[in-house]
Amino acid sequence: MTRFFVIILRELRIGLRHLSDISAVLAFFALVATLFAFGVGPLALGDLAGGVLWTAALLAAMLSLDRLFQPDHDDGGLVLLVLSPVPLELVVLAKVIAHWLTAGVPILVLAPLLGFALQLPEGSLSGLLTGMALGTPILSLLGALGAALVLGARRAGVLTALLILPLVIPVLIFGVAATDPANGAAPVLFLAAMLLGALALCPWATAAALRQSVL
């Protein structure tokens, strides 16, 4: 179990030394949201804000996926991780947790600020944050699967986005639904169910994909 935390700590340390990666994700998040604001105009913005923030968050999260496994693949660390006594599924889970802490959480922190800028209706903020708190880990889990599948391919970043974005449409739908207080708790429960499903399946599928690409 200590080994599990050792891996998380190493990933966090690496993440914090590459602060520009984190800030690039956040800047992209803010930029996409701002583009929507200019494109839609101020009148219709309030109603759209939830959807805009979610879409921007999904796109921004895509930017951060290539740092999940690509560096390990490039420097040969992946072989050592496969040969380590830690089950590869747990290695994946540790990396996903570290990825969520360095990509999902910053997005979560920035979201209320952008919500304010986009005139998000006041009652929607708690729904947005609850939805994103459940939705961003799903992104990390599915994103890890996508990143592992395209490992070693040319233009891997684009491929990951093409693979993963269609899969996260349900997250988007329920996430946006959660921002409307009239929908009650149902969308949040759906998101929670999807998170548990992804938590149960993604590490195994990701580990299988990594074993394929290790050589």
Next chain:
Amino acid sequence: MTAGAPPLFSGEDIACQRGGHELFRGVGFALWPGDALLLTGPNGSGKTSLLQVMAGLRPPSAGRLDWHGRDIREDLAAHAGRLHHVGHRTGSRAILTAEEDLLFWSRVRGPASRQRCLLALARFDLLRLKDLPVQALSSGQQRRLALARLLATPADIWLLDEPAVGLDRSGLASLEAAVARHRGSGGIAVIASHTPVELAEPVRGLALEQSGERVPEHGS
């Protein structure tokens, strides 16, 4: 050597395919505690692949490998736990310092001790560089760091793929001393190297040849 005793680590009739063609077949070896096996062969003859097969990373297309007479595929995780594999790529992350990197890998493998890591760094003359990020090290120093992992945690089998690439004379001497100590304590070393590595006798040899199955490079 130890006549009569069954070998500790052995392979029988191993074949390996890569990219649809057969690299080698009918390869076998038998190693007892303290043995060294030197893999030789031209580029592309499958030395790296054979080392990956020995590590359990790559399934052989035929044949079997045994540890203590039991097929390693019965428990690949246990097999991975008893070996060190040093490949072409060093496995060190550029942004971490040398000490952080070595400590991480020894903690993941266990049993980790900082003392042992520092000693391993010292053995490969990296102690004064331990706080430098890996990206600031030269390629020979990065190779030393990868080799220091061999000493940071114990393992029965060392699988070394071109370990001497980029090493200077003193680095090579450190490597040879490390291998000698490892063998002295009953360890097994399998080395593929084009650079001559001086090994104490007895050294077993395994020569891989250019595969006959290969499509001729010059069209007829």
